[in-house]
Amino acid sequence: MKSNITLYTSIGTVAVLLSIASCTVQKYKAPEAELPESFRDTTQLVITQDSTQSSIAKIRYREFFTDPTLLSLIDSGVKNNNDLKVSIKQIESAALSYTRSKWGNIPNVNLNIATASISRPSNNSLNGAFTPQITGKSFVEDYNSNLSISWEADIWGKIKGRKESALAAYLQTQEAAKAVQTQLVAQIAQGYYNLLMLDTQLDITNQNLKLVENTLRMITKQQELGITTSLSVQQQENTRDQMLVTIPMIEQSITIQENALSILTGKMPGEIQRTLKLANMQTPEYRSVGIPAELLSYRPDVKSSELTVRQAFANVKVAKASMYPALNITAQGGLNSFTFKNWFDIPGSLFGAAAGSLAMPLINGKQLKTQYEQSKIAMEQSEINFKQTVLSAVGEVSNALANIESADKQEVITVGLVSRSDKAVNTSTKLFQQDMATYLDVITAQNNKLQAELSLANIKLQKLNAVVDLYRALGGGWQ
Numbered sequence: 234m235k236s237n238i239t240l241y242t243s244i245g246t247v248a249v250l251l252s253i254a255s256c257t258v259q260k261y262k263a264p265e266a267e268l269p270e271s272f273r274d275t276t277q278l279v280i281t282q283d284s285t286q287s288s289i290a291k292i293r294y295r296e297f298f299t300d301p302t303l304l305s306l307i308d309s310g311v312k313n314n315n316d317l318k319v320s321i322k323q324i325e326s327a328a329l330s331y332t333r334s335k336w337g338n339i340p341n342v343n344l345n346i347a348t349a350s351i352s353r354p355s356n357n358s359l360n361g362a363f364t365p366q367i368t369g370k371s372f373v374e375d376y377n378s379n380l381s382i383s384w385e386a387d388i389w390g391k392i393k394g395r396k397e398s399a400l401a402a403y404l405q406t407q408e409a410a411k412a413v414q415t416q417l418v419a420q421i422a423q424g425y426y427n428l429l430m431l432d433t434q435l436d437i438t439n440q441n442l443k444l445v446e447n448t449l450r451m452i453t454k455q456q457e458l459g460i461t462t463s464l465s466v467q468q469q470e471n472t473r474d475q476m477l478v479t480i481p482m483i484e485q486s487i488t489i490q491e492n493a494l495s496i497l498t499g500k501m502p503g504e505i506q507r508t509l510k511l512a513n514m515q516t517p518e519y520r521s522v523g524i525p526a527e528l529l530s531y532r533p534d535v536k537s538s539e540l541t542v543r544q545a546f547a548n549v550k551v552a553k554a555s556m557y558p559a560l561n562i563t564a565q566g567g568l569n570s571f572t573f574k575n576w577f578d579i580p581g582s583l584f585g586a587a588a589g590s591l592a593m594p595l596i597n598g599k600q601l602k603t604q605y606e607q608s609k610i611a612m613e614q615s616e617i618n619f620k621q622t623v624l625s626a627v628g629e630v631s632n633a634l635a636n637i638e639s640a641d642k643q644e645v646i647t648v649g650l651v652s653r654s655d656k657a658v659n660t661s662t663k664l665f666q667q668d669m670a671t672y673l674d675v676i677t678a679q680n681n682k683l684q685a686e687l688s689l690a691n692i693k694l695q696k697l698n699a700v701v702d703l704y705r706a707l708g709g710g711w712q
Contacts, residue, residue, distance in 0.1 A: 261397075261546050263539060264616045266623040268525040273631040278638050281521040288523030290531050290707035294418050297517050297704060302507050303425050306498055310421050313499025317417055320410035327403040334399035337392035340384035345567070348377045376576040379567025379584075386562070391554035394547045401544035408540065411533035411711035417497065418710035422701045424494045429511040430694040431487045434687060436510075438483065441683045442476045444658065448675050449473055451666065465672040472676055511693055519637065519700045522707060528626045532708035538615075538622040545612035552605040558593035626706065633703035640696035647689045654682040 271282040289297065298304055311317065353372040354360035365371055387393055449469045455461040492502035528535050566585035570576045594601055661678040664670035704710060 259550075261543055264542050264619050266529065266620055268528075268623065268627065270524065272522060272525060272627065272634060278634060278641070279520060280634065282524055287521065288527050288531070288707050288709075289517075289519060289521055289704055290523070290527070290709035291712075292709060293712040294710050297709065298422060299515055299517070300425075300509055302509070303422060306425060306494060306505070307418055307421050309498040309500065310417050311414060314417055314497060315499060317410065317413050320406070320413045324403070324406040324410055327399075327406040331396075331399040331403040334396040337395055338387055340382050343381050345377065345379050345381070348375075349573075350375045374571055374573065376570050376573055377567065378576075379565055379569070381563070381565045383561065383563045386560040388560055389554035389557045391551050394550035394554060398544050398547035398551065401540045401547060405537050405540045405544070408533040408537035412537065415533060415705050415708065415710035419701050419705040421494065421497050423698050424490060424497060425505075425507075426511070426514070426694055426697045426701075428487065428490045428494065428505060429507065429509070429514060430690055431483055431490060432507070433511045433690040435480065435483045435487070437683065437686045437690065438476055438479055441679060441686075442473065442480075444679050444682075445469065445473045445476060448662070448665075448672070448679065452672050460668070461672065469672065469676065472680075511690055514693075514697065516697060517700050517704065519703055522630065522634070522703070525627050525630075528623065528630075528708060532626055532706075533711060535619075535622050535626055535708075538619040542612065542615040542619050545608070545615040549605070549608045549612055552601070552608040556594065556601045556605065558591050560589070560591050562589045563587070629706035630703065633699050633706050636699035637696060637703065640692050640699055643692045644689070644696065647685065647692055651682075651685045651689050654678070654685040658682045 272280075294307060295304055298307065351372055351374050354364055356362070356371075360373075364373055385392070449466070452461060452465050452469050456463060456466050491505045494505050495502045529539070530536070564585075564587040566583070568577060568579070568582040569584050570578065570582045575582060657678040658675075661670050661675045665672065665675050
């Protein structure tokens with residue numbers, strides 16, 4: 234009677250523990266991020282920021298970019314870039330880990346095909362004294378073949394938590410690959426635009442070099458006629474040589490940029506073919522950016538950061554469940570014999586055993602408690618990192634919009650400056666030929682024209698790069 238009471242008490246205690254633990258199990262809830270209703274307002278740009286208009290991030294890169302050469306480079310990069318290939322391999326590895334985690338609820342089964350052992354106990358031992366009487370030998374033979382099964386009941390959700398953690402890690406690798414591709418597409422596009430900018434610099438320098446050499450011929454002729462001094466010739470020669478020096482520097486930069494683009498596209502360094510000039514490059518459409526809330530579901534690094542929180546939450550569940558009792562069930566069966574000839578004698582050699590245990594850790598140097606507390610801290614850190622990632626994402630979009638606006642304003646002013654500088658060169662050259670202007674006026678006009686044209690090209694590059702930054706900041710490029 235007393236033993237029955239003890240048994241019922243033990244069962245009741247376990248049941249109470251089970252009910253308490255089941256009540257404390259929490260479901261994952263995505264962390265909240267404080268997002269504005271729209272990105273920071275700009276004073277000049279006409280930007281659509283609402284939920285009814287799709288963000289440009291949802292446009293495939295083959296539709297966002299229109300230049301065939303650029304699209305060919307991006308396609309090659311997506312196919313051959315080694316960093317992206319590594320990310321894809323990470324997905325494959327994480328998929329295997331997740332598949333393995335699904336087997337956590339399946340019993341472990343091991344087959345021992347055959348084990349044979351011989352032992353001779355000491356004559357002065359208890360076994361040694363009785364062994365000859367039982368077996369007629371001074372040694373003991375043991376032959377065994379068995380199948381063993383072990384299984385842990387997932388009472389507290391520890392195995393389920395491990396599976397959730399593995400799933401979050403798997404999804405993270407997918408988002409990481411998307412982030413790599415998004416960055417890759419932006420790098421290739423901006424590298425291509427930089428290459429066109431260097432081509433433009435070289436063209437502008439060569440065009441202005443012709444003007445300088447033409448002016449040099451006129452000044453040299455005037456010196457021969459005694460109209461001007463050798464100083465003016467020397468000044469113009471210095472201007473010419475300064476331009477000549479920049480040409481190999483630009484050509485060097487072109488080669489380096491071509492090599493960088495080749496590497497991004499997974500190819501050996503080589504020449505990059507291009508057909509369009511920077512001035513003819515069409516700016517991708519950027520008028521629709523959607524609302525900041527869309528960053529949570531479309532920008533890869535934001536989604537990856539949220540998955541880190543999800544994984545940390547699962548790790549907290551596992552750490553907490555590790556402090557509760559573990560119910561393990563084991564079973565074993567097979568053939569066992571003290572003599573080889575009777576090893577496979579059925580049913581005489583058949584044996585079987587089963588056992589169940591409910592074990593709870595009590596004193597372990599606070600290791601499990603410490604792991605649990607550390608896992609909670611790790612989850613809190615992941616939540617803070619998530620909020621910071623969202624904050625940075627909104628900031629990047631706002632910065633890109635500001636850069637586009639600034640480039641637009643600069644372009645309006647610089648276009649007029651280029652036009653006036655071109656007229657100034659023509660006017661100063663005619664006046665110089667009529668001896669109504671000095672060679673310094675001509676040189677100044679030519680330098681101003683050179684700087685104005687280079688500035689306009691640089692502004693064009695800034696706007697193109699800013700639009701690419703906006704596309705990447707919104708999460709575009711991985712489709």
